[in-house]
Amino acid sequence: MVARKFSFLAAATALVVMLIGSIGTSFAEKPTVLQPCVQCHKAEKSVIRGTLVSVTEKFRTINVQVGQKLVWVISYGDDLKLIGAEKLSAVPKDKEIGVTFTGDEKKPYAVSLSVKPPAKVAQEKLVSLEEMTKLIAEGPEKGNYVLIDSRPAARFNEGHLPYAVSLDNAKFDTPINAEEAKKEVPLTFKDTALPKQKDKLVIFYCGGVT
Amino acid sequence: MPLWKKTGNLIVSEPAALKDFITKDIAHVLVDLRDAGAARKGFIPGAVSLPAKELASSKDRFPADKSAPIILYSDTVDSDAFKTVRGWGYKDTSVLNGGIAAWTAAGGKLQQGDPATTISYVPKPRPGEISIEEFKAIAEKGDPGKLILDVRDTDEAMNGMIKGAVNIPAGEILSRSKELPKDKEIITHCQTGLRAESAYEDLKEAGYKGRFLNALIQIDKDGKYEITKK
Numbered sequence: 001m002v003a004r005k006f007s008f009l010a011a012a013t014a015l016v017v018m019l020i021g022s023i024g025t026s027f028a029e030k031p032t033v034l035q036p037c038v039q040c041h042k043a044e045k046s047v048i049r050g051t052l053v054s055v056t057e058k059f060r061t062i063n064v065q066v067g068q069k070l071v072w073v074i075s076y077g078d079d080l081k082l083i084g085a086e087k088l089s090a091v092p093k094d095k096e097i098g099v100t101f102t103g104d105e106k107k108p109y110a111v112s113l114s115v116k117p118p119a120k121v122a123q124e125k126l127v128s129l130e131e132m133t134k135l136i137a138e139g140p141e142k143g144n145y146v147l148i149d150s151r152p153a154a155r156f157n158e159g160h161l162p163y164a165v166s167l168d169n170a171k172f173d174t175p176i177n178a179e180e181a182k183k184e185v186p187l188t189f190k191d192t193a194l195p196k197q198k199d200k201l202v203i204f205y206c207g208g209v210t
Numbered sequence: 211m212p213l214w215k216k217t218g219n220l221i222v223s224e225p226a227a228l229k230d231f232i233t234k235d236i237a238h239v240l241v242d243l244r245d246a247g248a249a250r251k252g253f254i255p256g257a258v259s260l261p262a263k264e265l266a267s268s269k270d271r272f273p274a275d276k277s278a279p280i281i282l283y284s285d286t287v288d289s290d291a292f293k294t295v296r297g298w299g300y301k302d303t304s305v306l307n308g309g310i311a312a313w314t315a316a317g318g319k320l321q322q323g324d325p326a327t328t329i330s331y332v333p334k335p336r337p338g339e340i341s342i343e344e345f346k347a348i349a350e351k352g353d354p355g356k357l358i359l360d361v362r363d364t365d366e367a368m369n370g371m372i373k374g375a376v377n378i379p380a381g382e383i384l385s386r387s388k389e390l391p392k393d394k395e396i397i398t399h400c401q402t403g404l405r406a407e408s409a410y411e412d413l414k415e416a417g418y419k420g421r422f423l424n425a426l427i428q429i430d431k432d433g434k435y436e437i438t439k440k
Contacts (some may be wrong), residue, residue: 010288070429085368114360119364130211136220152211152380152408157227158279159304162211170381193349205297208212209401 032107034066037096048072048108049098055088062088062110064099075101076110083113090117127203135203136162145201149191155207167193167204218287218296223304225316230280233257237333239273242325243284243291252320254283254313259325260293269298273331276300277440282318285309291414340397340412342437348397349435351371357394358418361409362401370429372399380405383412396420399427403440 027173034041034050034204041049064072074087085091096116127135135143140163149164155167157190167189175186196200215221229239232255244256249259258363259396262284263436270333272280276299296303306313314320335341348356349372358375360367367377378386380400390396396418398406403424410422426438 090368094366095364095368129217132214149211152413154230154408155404156228157230159215159221159223159225159227159302161214162222180237205211205214207404 026129029130031070032072034096037155041098046102047094047098047100048074052091052097054177055091056094062099062113064097064106071199072108074101074108074110076113080110081112082115083112084117085113088113092182132161132203143201145203146193146195148202150204150206161205165193215301216253218293219393220292221285222307223281224307225313225318228254228306228313229316229318230307231279231281231359234337236279236331236432237331237338238279238281239329239331241262241280241282241295241329243282243288249322252310252322254310254318255321257283257325258329259327260329262288265291265294267282270327272298274300275331275333277302278331278333280304281306283309285311311431336407336424338407338414338421342423342425342439345399345423347377348435355394355396357391357396359390359396359398359409360400360403361398366401370431372429372435373433375399380409380412382421383409383413384416387416387418390418392418399423401428402426 009051020150031043031179032048036047041047048064050064050072052061059098060076062076064074064075066072080088081087091097091113094162095100098114098116099110100112100114101110104108124205135145135147140146147161148167149160149165150167150169152168152170153166156164160166171189173188173190175181175183175188180186180188228240230236231240235329239258240254240257242253242259243262243265244259245261246259249257253259259272272278272295278300279302280295280300281304282288282295284291287305287306287379289308292303292305308315309318322422325430340357347353349358352374358372359373359384360377361380362377363379371377376390378389380423390413394411398409398413399419400406400409403422403426406422407424408418413420423437425440428438429435
Protein backbone atom coordinates (compact mmCIF):
# COMPACT_ATOMS: atom_id res chain seq x y z
CA MET A 1 0.00 0.00 0.00
CA VAL A 2 2.76 2.37 1.03
CA ALA A 3 4.78 1.58 -2.04
CA ARG A 4 1.79 2.22 -4.23
CA LYS A 5 1.26 5.60 -2.65
CA PHE A 6 4.87 6.42 -3.30
CA SER A 7 4.71 5.44 -6.93
CA PHE A 8 1.82 7.83 -7.32
CA LEU A 9 3.81 10.46 -5.47
CA ALA A 10 6.79 9.79 -7.66
CA ALA A 11 4.74 10.10 -10.82
CA ALA A 12 3.37 13.38 -9.54
CA THR A 13 6.86 14.54 -8.60
CA ALA A 14 8.10 13.60 -12.03
CA LEU A 15 5.32 15.62 -13.57
CA VAL A 16 6.13 18.64 -11.45
CA VAL A 17 9.82 18.33 -12.27
CA MET A 18 9.01 18.14 -15.97
CA LEU A 19 6.77 21.17 -15.79
CA ILE A 20 8.81 23.48 -13.65
CA GLY A 21 12.14 22.07 -14.71
CA SER A 22 15.14 23.88 -13.38
CA ILE A 23 13.27 26.69 -11.68
CA GLY A 24 12.46 24.25 -8.83
CA THR A 25 14.06 24.32 -5.42
CA SER A 26 17.69 23.51 -4.91
CA PHE A 27 18.47 19.84 -4.47
CA ALA A 28 21.85 20.43 -2.87
CA GLU A 29 22.73 18.34 0.20
CA LYS A 30 20.03 15.83 -0.64
CA PRO A 31 21.01 12.35 0.64
CA THR A 32 22.09 9.94 -2.08
CA VAL A 33 22.17 6.63 -0.17
CA LEU A 34 19.23 4.89 1.50
CA GLN A 35 19.91 3.97 5.13
CA PRO A 36 20.23 0.16 4.81
CA CYS A 37 22.52 0.54 1.79
CA VAL A 38 25.18 2.36 3.84
CA GLN A 39 26.13 -0.96 5.40
CA CYS A 40 28.05 -1.72 2.22
CA HIS A 41 28.10 1.55 0.24
CA LYS A 42 29.54 4.94 1.07
CA ALA A 43 27.97 8.04 -0.37
CA GLU A 44 29.45 8.90 -3.77
CA LYS A 45 29.02 12.13 -5.61
CA SER A 46 27.28 10.83 -8.70
CA VAL A 47 25.67 7.57 -7.50
CA ILE A 48 22.23 7.26 -6.01
CA ARG A 49 21.47 4.12 -4.05
CA GLY A 50 17.99 3.21 -2.93
CA THR A 51 14.95 1.18 -3.87
CA LEU A 52 13.09 1.47 -7.14
CA VAL A 53 9.76 3.23 -6.75
CA SER A 54 8.78 3.22 -10.40
CA VAL A 55 9.86 3.96 -13.92
CA THR A 56 7.75 6.62 -15.57
CA GLU A 57 7.99 5.75 -19.24
CA LYS A 58 6.08 8.75 -20.45
CA PHE A 59 8.57 11.19 -18.98
CA ARG A 60 11.48 8.77 -19.12
CA THR A 61 12.36 9.01 -15.47
CA ILE A 62 13.55 6.49 -12.91
CA ASN A 63 12.22 7.19 -9.44
CA VAL A 64 14.40 5.99 -6.60
CA GLN A 65 13.49 6.06 -2.94
CA VAL A 66 16.41 7.21 -0.82
CA GLY A 67 14.64 8.30 2.36
CA GLN A 68 11.26 7.97 3.96
CA LYS A 69 10.05 11.08 2.20
CA LEU A 70 12.75 11.43 -0.40
CA VAL A 71 12.47 10.20 -3.96
CA TRP A 72 15.10 11.01 -6.56
CA VAL A 73 13.74 11.55 -10.04
CA ILE A 74 16.39 10.74 -12.62
CA SER A 75 15.96 11.10 -16.36
CA TYR A 76 17.16 8.37 -18.68
CA GLY A 77 17.50 7.74 -22.37
CA ASP A 78 18.12 4.88 -24.79
CA ASP A 79 21.79 4.93 -23.82
CA LEU A 80 21.05 3.73 -20.28
CA LYS A 81 23.39 0.90 -19.37
CA LEU A 82 21.73 -1.88 -17.36
CA ILE A 83 23.72 -4.11 -15.04
CA GLY A 84 22.03 -7.17 -13.60
CA ALA A 85 18.78 -6.88 -15.57
CA GLU A 86 17.83 -7.47 -19.21
CA LYS A 87 15.43 -4.60 -19.47
CA LEU A 88 14.24 -1.80 -17.24
CA SER A 89 10.74 -3.23 -16.96
CA ALA A 90 12.17 -6.44 -15.48
CA VAL A 91 13.45 -4.69 -12.37
CA PRO A 92 10.85 -5.27 -9.66
CA LYS A 93 9.41 -2.50 -7.56
CA ASP A 94 11.22 -1.97 -4.24
CA LYS A 95 14.34 -3.67 -5.58
CA GLU A 96 17.66 -2.24 -4.35
CA ILE A 97 19.35 -0.39 -7.18
CA GLY A 98 22.23 1.99 -7.76
CA VAL A 99 22.02 4.69 -10.42
CA THR A 100 25.09 6.52 -11.69
CA PHE A 101 24.20 9.88 -13.16
CA THR A 102 25.82 12.82 -14.90
CA GLY A 103 24.92 16.45 -14.86
CA ASP A 104 23.63 18.69 -12.19
CA GLU A 105 22.00 17.27 -9.09
CA LYS A 106 18.99 19.31 -10.05
CA LYS A 107 18.66 17.59 -13.41
CA PRO A 108 20.35 14.20 -13.03
CA TYR A 109 20.65 12.02 -16.12
CA ALA A 110 21.16 8.29 -15.60
CA VAL A 111 24.24 6.73 -17.18
CA SER A 112 23.85 3.27 -15.71
CA LEU A 113 21.55 1.35 -13.42
CA SER A 114 22.77 -1.67 -11.48
CA VAL A 115 20.53 -4.14 -9.71
CA LYS A 116 21.77 -5.45 -6.38
CA PRO A 117 23.16 -8.95 -6.87
CA PRO A 118 22.32 -11.71 -4.37
CA ALA A 119 24.36 -11.18 -1.21
CA LYS A 120 27.50 -13.27 -0.92
CA VAL A 121 28.70 -14.49 2.44
CA ALA A 122 32.42 -14.12 3.09
CA GLN A 123 34.30 -17.40 3.38
CA GLU A 124 35.46 -16.69 6.94
CA LYS A 125 31.84 -16.29 8.03
CA LEU A 126 30.83 -19.76 6.88
CA VAL A 127 30.68 -22.80 9.14
CA SER A 128 31.62 -26.09 7.50
CA LEU A 129 29.61 -29.27 7.95
CA GLU A 130 32.55 -30.73 9.85
CA GLU A 131 32.68 -27.81 12.31
CA MET A 132 28.92 -27.92 12.72
CA THR A 133 29.00 -31.63 13.54
CA LYS A 134 31.67 -30.94 16.15
CA LEU A 135 29.74 -28.03 17.64
CA ILE A 136 26.57 -30.10 17.90
CA ALA A 137 28.45 -32.94 19.59
CA GLU A 138 29.71 -30.38 22.14
CA GLY A 139 26.32 -28.76 22.68
CA PRO A 140 25.60 -25.02 22.68
CA GLU A 141 26.73 -24.40 26.26
CA LYS A 142 30.17 -25.88 25.98
CA GLY A 143 30.58 -24.69 22.42
CA ASN A 144 29.37 -21.18 23.36
CA TYR A 145 27.08 -20.71 20.38
CA VAL A 146 23.44 -20.30 19.42
CA LEU A 147 22.14 -22.13 16.38
CA ILE A 148 19.29 -20.43 14.54
CA ASP A 149 16.92 -22.09 12.08
CA SER A 150 15.67 -19.25 9.89
CA ARG A 151 12.99 -21.22 8.03
CA PRO A 152 9.25 -20.85 8.77
CA ALA A 153 8.24 -22.38 12.13
CA ALA A 154 6.29 -25.19 10.45
CA ARG A 155 9.42 -26.38 8.66
CA PHE A 156 11.38 -26.16 11.89
CA ASN A 157 8.82 -28.32 13.64
CA GLU A 158 8.97 -31.00 10.96
CA GLY A 159 12.68 -31.47 11.48
CA HIS A 160 15.69 -29.41 12.44
CA LEU A 161 19.28 -29.65 13.62
CA PRO A 162 19.71 -30.62 17.27
CA TYR A 163 19.77 -27.60 19.65
CA ALA A 164 18.52 -25.24 16.94
CA VAL A 165 16.21 -22.37 17.90
CA SER A 166 13.50 -21.26 15.49
CA LEU A 167 13.62 -17.71 14.15
CA ASP A 168 11.70 -17.37 10.90
CA ASN A 169 13.57 -14.84 8.79
CA ALA A 170 10.27 -13.36 7.57
CA LYS A 171 9.30 -12.68 11.20
CA PHE A 172 12.68 -11.38 12.35
CA ASP A 173 11.35 -7.96 13.38
CA THR A 174 7.74 -9.02 14.02
CA PRO A 175 6.33 -8.58 17.53
CA ILE A 176 5.85 -11.94 19.24
CA ASN A 177 2.14 -11.31 19.91
CA ALA A 178 -0.64 -8.77 19.51
CA GLU A 179 -0.06 -7.37 22.98
CA GLU A 180 3.59 -6.60 22.27
CA ALA A 181 2.65 -5.04 18.94
CA LYS A 182 0.83 -2.28 20.80
CA LYS A 183 3.93 -1.23 22.72
CA GLU A 184 6.27 1.48 21.57
CA VAL A 185 9.23 -0.89 21.63
CA PRO A 186 7.65 -4.29 21.13
CA LEU A 187 9.41 -7.53 21.96
CA THR A 188 10.14 -9.15 18.60
CA PHE A 189 10.97 -12.71 17.61
CA LYS A 190 14.62 -11.82 17.21
CA ASP A 191 14.75 -10.60 20.82
CA THR A 192 13.57 -13.94 22.09
CA ALA A 193 15.79 -16.08 19.84
CA LEU A 194 19.10 -14.22 19.73
CA PRO A 195 21.41 -14.45 22.76
CA LYS A 196 21.72 -11.56 25.21
CA GLN A 197 25.49 -12.04 25.30
CA LYS A 198 26.68 -10.28 22.18
CA ASP A 199 30.03 -12.10 22.08
CA LYS A 200 28.34 -15.45 21.54
CA LEU A 201 28.73 -17.13 18.18
CA VAL A 202 25.43 -17.06 16.27
CA ILE A 203 25.09 -19.61 13.48
CA PHE A 204 22.25 -19.38 10.97
CA TYR A 205 20.98 -22.02 8.56
CA CYS A 206 18.05 -22.25 6.18
CA GLY A 207 16.53 -24.68 3.71
CA GLY A 208 18.72 -23.72 0.75
CA VAL A 209 16.57 -23.84 -2.37
CA THR A 210 12.90 -23.74 -1.42
CA MET B 211 19.87 -27.85 6.17
CA PRO B 212 19.86 -29.86 2.89
CA LEU B 213 23.56 -30.72 3.33
CA TRP B 214 23.09 -31.68 6.97
CA LYS B 215 20.17 -33.89 6.04
CA LYS B 216 21.79 -35.45 2.99
CA THR B 217 24.85 -36.49 4.95
CA GLY B 218 22.67 -38.42 7.38
CA ASN B 219 23.13 -36.30 10.49
CA LEU B 220 20.64 -36.30 13.33
CA ILE B 221 17.35 -34.49 12.69
CA VAL B 222 14.92 -33.77 15.50
CA SER B 223 11.26 -32.85 15.07
CA GLU B 224 8.83 -31.04 17.35
CA PRO B 225 5.57 -32.31 18.89
CA ALA B 226 3.73 -29.56 16.95
CA ALA B 227 4.61 -31.20 13.63
CA LEU B 228 3.53 -34.63 14.86
CA LYS B 229 0.22 -33.15 15.98
CA ASP B 230 -0.19 -31.72 12.50
CA PHE B 231 0.50 -35.11 10.93
CA ILE B 232 -2.14 -36.71 13.13
CA THR B 233 -4.87 -34.06 12.92
CA LYS B 234 -4.44 -33.36 9.20
CA ASP B 235 -4.21 -37.08 8.49
CA ILE B 236 -0.90 -36.76 6.64
CA ALA B 237 0.69 -40.13 5.90
CA HIS B 238 3.58 -40.89 8.26
CA VAL B 239 5.20 -43.65 10.27
CA LEU B 240 5.43 -43.18 14.04
CA VAL B 241 7.60 -45.63 15.96
CA ASP B 242 7.55 -46.15 19.73
CA LEU B 243 11.03 -47.43 20.61
CA ARG B 244 10.31 -48.20 24.25
CA ASP B 245 9.76 -51.65 25.64
CA ALA B 246 6.35 -53.14 24.87
CA GLY B 247 5.34 -52.83 28.53
CA ALA B 248 6.00 -49.08 28.66
CA ALA B 249 4.23 -48.58 25.35
CA ARG B 250 1.09 -50.35 26.59
CA LYS B 251 0.81 -47.93 29.51
CA GLY B 252 0.57 -44.96 27.18
CA PHE B 253 1.62 -44.44 23.58
CA ILE B 254 1.13 -41.64 21.05
CA PRO B 255 -1.97 -42.40 18.91
CA GLY B 256 -1.04 -44.09 15.67
CA ALA B 257 2.33 -45.32 16.92
CA VAL B 258 3.75 -48.72 16.06
CA SER B 259 5.55 -50.45 18.91
CA LEU B 260 9.05 -51.52 17.92
CA PRO B 261 11.46 -51.69 20.87
CA ALA B 262 14.92 -50.23 20.17
CA LYS B 263 16.68 -53.54 20.71
CA GLU B 264 14.64 -55.16 17.93
CA LEU B 265 15.02 -52.24 15.54
CA ALA B 266 18.22 -53.32 13.80
CA SER B 267 16.62 -56.59 12.68
CA SER B 268 13.34 -55.00 11.58
CA LYS B 269 14.32 -53.40 8.27
CA ASP B 270 11.78 -55.51 6.35
CA ARG B 271 8.94 -54.09 8.37
CA PHE B 272 9.54 -50.56 7.06
CA PRO B 273 7.75 -49.17 3.98
CA ALA B 274 9.12 -49.53 0.45
CA ASP B 275 8.78 -45.78 -0.07
CA LYS B 276 12.01 -44.21 1.22
CA SER B 277 10.49 -40.73 1.25
CA ALA B 278 8.00 -41.68 3.97
CA PRO B 279 8.22 -39.35 6.97
CA ILE B 280 9.37 -41.51 9.88
CA ILE B 281 9.25 -40.21 13.44
CA LEU B 282 10.95 -42.15 16.21
CA TYR B 283 10.35 -41.58 19.89
CA SER B 284 11.25 -42.96 23.28
CA ASP B 285 12.00 -41.35 26.65
CA THR B 286 15.01 -39.53 25.23
CA VAL B 287 16.46 -38.56 21.86
CA ASP B 288 17.75 -41.89 20.57
CA SER B 289 20.39 -40.96 18.02
CA ASP B 290 21.43 -44.60 17.51
CA ALA B 291 17.93 -45.54 16.39
CA PHE B 292 17.98 -42.54 14.06
CA LYS B 293 21.25 -43.70 12.51
CA THR B 294 19.84 -47.18 11.96
CA VAL B 295 16.68 -46.05 10.16
CA ARG B 296 18.38 -43.19 8.31
CA GLY B 297 21.06 -45.68 7.27
CA TRP B 298 18.39 -47.70 5.46
CA GLY B 299 17.80 -44.69 3.24
CA TYR B 300 14.71 -43.12 4.81
CA LYS B 301 15.63 -39.50 4.14
CA ASP B 302 12.75 -38.02 6.13
CA THR B 303 13.55 -39.69 9.42
CA SER B 304 13.47 -37.64 12.60
CA VAL B 305 13.52 -38.18 16.34
CA LEU B 306 10.87 -36.51 18.46
CA ASN B 307 12.66 -33.73 20.33
CA GLY B 308 12.38 -34.24 24.07
CA GLY B 309 10.79 -37.67 23.71
CA ILE B 310 7.40 -38.63 25.06
CA ALA B 311 7.69 -36.08 27.91
CA ALA B 312 7.76 -33.23 25.38
CA TRP B 313 4.69 -34.69 23.68
CA THR B 314 2.61 -34.68 26.86
CA ALA B 315 4.02 -31.29 27.89
CA ALA B 316 2.76 -29.91 24.58
CA GLY B 317 -0.71 -31.19 25.43
CA GLY B 318 -0.47 -34.36 23.35
CA LYS B 319 -2.73 -37.22 24.32
CA LEU B 320 -1.66 -40.78 25.06
CA GLN B 321 -3.51 -43.96 24.30
CA GLN B 322 -3.54 -47.05 26.46
CA GLY B 323 -3.72 -50.68 25.43
CA ASP B 324 -1.98 -52.59 22.70
CA PRO B 325 -0.31 -50.44 20.05
CA ALA B 326 -0.01 -51.71 16.49
CA THR B 327 3.04 -53.82 15.72
CA THR B 328 2.96 -53.67 11.91
CA ILE B 329 3.84 -50.59 9.96
CA SER B 330 1.38 -49.61 7.26
CA TYR B 331 2.16 -46.62 5.13
CA VAL B 332 -0.03 -45.40 2.29
CA PRO B 333 1.33 -42.22 0.71
CA LYS B 334 -1.31 -39.66 -0.18
CA PRO B 335 -1.23 -36.04 -1.34
CA ARG B 336 -0.89 -33.40 1.34
CA PRO B 337 -4.08 -31.41 2.01
CA GLY B 338 -4.42 -28.61 -0.54
CA GLU B 339 -2.10 -30.17 -3.10
CA ILE B 340 -2.98 -29.64 -6.78
CA SER B 341 -1.98 -32.28 -9.32
CA ILE B 342 0.80 -31.36 -11.75
CA GLU B 343 -1.56 -32.04 -14.69
CA GLU B 344 -4.21 -29.67 -13.43
CA PHE B 345 -1.64 -26.98 -12.65
CA LYS B 346 -0.28 -27.26 -16.19
CA ALA B 347 -3.75 -26.96 -17.69
CA ILE B 348 -4.36 -23.73 -15.77
CA ALA B 349 -0.93 -22.35 -16.69
CA GLU B 350 -1.44 -23.17 -20.41
CA LYS B 351 -5.03 -22.19 -21.02
CA GLY B 352 -5.77 -19.89 -18.12
CA ASP B 353 -8.91 -20.15 -16.07
CA PRO B 354 -11.05 -17.12 -15.20
CA GLY B 355 -11.91 -18.69 -11.83
CA LYS B 356 -8.29 -19.32 -10.82
CA LEU B 357 -5.20 -17.25 -10.21
CA ILE B 358 -1.64 -18.54 -10.18
CA LEU B 359 0.30 -16.89 -7.37
CA ASP B 360 4.09 -17.04 -7.52
CA VAL B 361 5.31 -16.83 -3.92
CA ARG B 362 9.04 -16.80 -4.66
CA ASP B 363 11.07 -13.70 -3.81
CA THR B 364 10.94 -10.82 -6.28
CA ASP B 365 14.57 -11.57 -7.23
CA GLU B 366 13.65 -15.05 -8.36
CA ALA B 367 10.42 -13.99 -10.05
CA MET B 368 12.17 -11.31 -12.08
CA ASN B 369 14.06 -14.04 -13.93
CA GLY B 370 10.86 -15.47 -15.30
CA MET B 371 7.27 -16.05 -14.31
CA ILE B 372 4.38 -18.12 -15.59
CA LYS B 373 2.21 -16.10 -17.95
CA GLY B 374 -0.61 -14.40 -16.09
CA ALA B 375 0.82 -15.21 -12.65
CA VAL B 376 1.05 -12.65 -9.87
CA ASN B 377 4.09 -12.43 -7.58
CA ILE B 378 3.84 -11.90 -3.83
CA PRO B 379 6.71 -13.37 -1.80
CA ALA B 380 5.59 -15.99 0.77
CA GLY B 381 6.66 -13.82 3.69
CA GLU B 382 4.42 -10.96 2.55
CA ILE B 383 1.23 -12.92 1.93
CA LEU B 384 -0.52 -11.99 5.16
CA SER B 385 0.22 -8.28 4.92
CA ARG B 386 -0.66 -8.09 1.21
CA SER B 387 -3.55 -10.55 0.94
CA LYS B 388 -5.94 -7.68 0.15
CA GLU B 389 -4.34 -7.47 -3.30
CA LEU B 390 -5.82 -10.88 -4.11
CA PRO B 391 -9.35 -11.62 -5.34
CA LYS B 392 -11.57 -13.48 -2.86
CA ASP B 393 -13.79 -14.93 -5.56
CA LYS B 394 -10.98 -16.81 -7.31
CA GLU B 395 -9.16 -19.96 -6.33
CA ILE B 396 -5.54 -19.01 -5.61
CA ILE B 397 -3.03 -21.61 -6.78
CA THR B 398 0.37 -20.98 -5.20
CA HIS B 399 3.74 -22.20 -6.43
CA CYS B 400 7.37 -21.55 -5.50
CA GLN B 401 10.39 -23.54 -6.59
CA THR B 402 9.93 -26.72 -4.57
CA GLY B 403 6.47 -26.52 -3.00
CA LEU B 404 7.65 -25.61 0.50
CA ARG B 405 6.91 -21.90 0.42
CA ALA B 406 3.85 -22.56 -1.73
CA GLU B 407 2.41 -24.72 1.02
CA SER B 408 3.03 -22.20 3.76
CA ALA B 409 1.50 -19.47 1.57
CA TYR B 410 -1.49 -21.74 0.93
CA GLU B 411 -1.93 -22.17 4.69
CA ASP B 412 -1.65 -18.42 5.29
CA LEU B 413 -4.25 -17.75 2.60
CA LYS B 414 -6.61 -20.38 3.94
CA GLU B 415 -6.39 -18.74 7.34
CA ALA B 416 -7.14 -15.34 5.78
CA GLY B 417 -10.32 -16.74 4.22
CA TYR B 418 -9.16 -17.42 0.67
CA LYS B 419 -9.76 -20.62 -1.21
CA GLY B 420 -6.84 -22.20 -2.93
CA ARG B 421 -4.39 -25.02 -3.45
CA PHE B 422 -0.64 -25.32 -3.95
CA LEU B 423 1.80 -27.00 -6.32
CA ASN B 424 3.91 -29.51 -4.39
CA ALA B 425 6.57 -30.10 -7.03
CA LEU B 426 9.81 -28.70 -8.42
CA ILE B 427 9.36 -26.00 -11.02
CA GLN B 428 11.83 -24.09 -13.17
CA ILE B 429 10.69 -21.08 -15.18
CA ASP B 430 12.75 -19.30 -17.80
CA LYS B 431 12.66 -15.70 -19.03
CA ASP B 432 9.97 -16.38 -21.64
CA GLY B 433 7.67 -17.93 -19.10
CA LYS B 434 8.41 -21.45 -20.32
CA TYR B 435 8.50 -23.89 -17.45
CA GLU B 436 9.34 -27.39 -16.47
CA ILE B 437 7.72 -29.24 -13.58
CA THR B 438 9.36 -32.25 -11.97
CA LYS B 439 7.78 -34.52 -9.42
CA LYS B 440 9.54 -34.50 -6.05
